[in-house]
Amino acid sequence: MSQAVAARERLALAADLPLEQGLALYSTVAPHVGYAKVGLSLFVEHGPAAVAAFQKLGARVFLDLKLHDIPNTVELAAARAGALGVALLTVHAAGGEAMLKAAVKGAREGAKAQGHAAPKVLAVTVLTSLSAEDVTSIGFTGTPEAAAQRLAQLAVKAGVDGLVCSPREAEGLRRLLGPSPFLCTPGIRPAGAEKGDQARAETPAFAIRAGADLLVVGRPVHTAADPVAAARAIAEEVSSA
Numbered sequence: 343m344s345q346a347v348a349a350r351e352r353l354a355l356a357a358d359l360p361l362e363q364g365l366a367l368y369s370t371v372a373p374h375v376g377y378a379k380v381g382l383s384l385f386v387e388h389g390p391a392a393v394a395a396f397q398k399l400g401a402r403v404f405l406d407l408k409l410h411d412i413p414n415t416v417e418l419a420a421a422r423a424g425a426l427g428v429a430l431l432t433v434h435a436a437g438g439e440a441m442l443k444a445a446v447k448g449a450r451e452g453a454k455a456q457g458h459a460a461p462k463v464l465a466v467t468v469l470t471s472l473s474a475e476d477v478t479s480i481g482f483t484g485t486p487e488a489a490a491q492r493l494a495q496l497a498v499k500a501g502v503d504g505l506v507c508s509p510r511e512a513e514g515l516r517r518l519l520g521p522s523p524f525l526c527t528p529g530i531r532p533a534g535a536e537k538g539d540q541a542r543a544e545t546p547a548f549a550i551r552a553g554a555d556l557l558v559v560g561r562p563v564h565t566a567a568d569p570v571a572a573a574r575a576i577a578e579e580v581s582s583a
Contacts, residue, residue, distance in 0.1 A: 508528075530545070
């Protein structure tokens with residue numbers, strides 16, 4: 343596998359845009375980005391059609407719904423997601439062990455029923471928008487890294503395939519959990535980019551060196567004067583790291 347292909351498989355475009363704009367943007371950056379992340383705004387507006395539209399372009403779809411409900415409800419939703427043929431699906435680790443197990447079961451059964459490979463179920467630990475003060479205010483003890491580690495251990499025990507964490511937590515999770523959990527890091531900002539609402543953002547190189555498998559990029563590409571050049575530069579930074 344060439345370095346360019348390897349970098350492409352480690353990048354996801356957060357398509358937090360109106361659908362037609364998101365599809366057009368993904369089409370232009372697809373040589374450098376292998377995944378399209380369909381989040382809540384797109385899925386609430388368009389539902390499974392948004393997933394199908396990106397799949398038609400050849401994208402591997404990262405369905406970022408952050409499911410968090412009672413186990414039966416999450417199992418049903420995860421089964422529907424698995425049936426769509428998505429590659430990745432997110433749930434909240436804070437939903438607890440029974441809910442996480444239900445998500446994994448549902449996703450696998452839904453995919454199997456439609457002849458798809460099972461999606462990786464990724465448990466969200468601590469949102470990258472939360473600062474240390476925010477983490478304390480919602481009832482977690484210790485630092486964001488400590489909270490992420492506790493939630494990660496719970497999620498891995500429940501059988502999830504991977505975790506979503508900030509780049510700052512990735513290295514500690516690798517030391518704690520080893521090489522097997524798939525680590526996804528949103529909050530990626532190239533050097534000099536505006537951080538926006540990301541409280542714990544880091545550069546692509548930082549995330550890769552910390553042990554991340556997949557980096558999610560959105561606004562640094564959406565808002566660039568030349569989105570293709572921005573995506574290429576991020577992919578090159580991933581390759582060099």
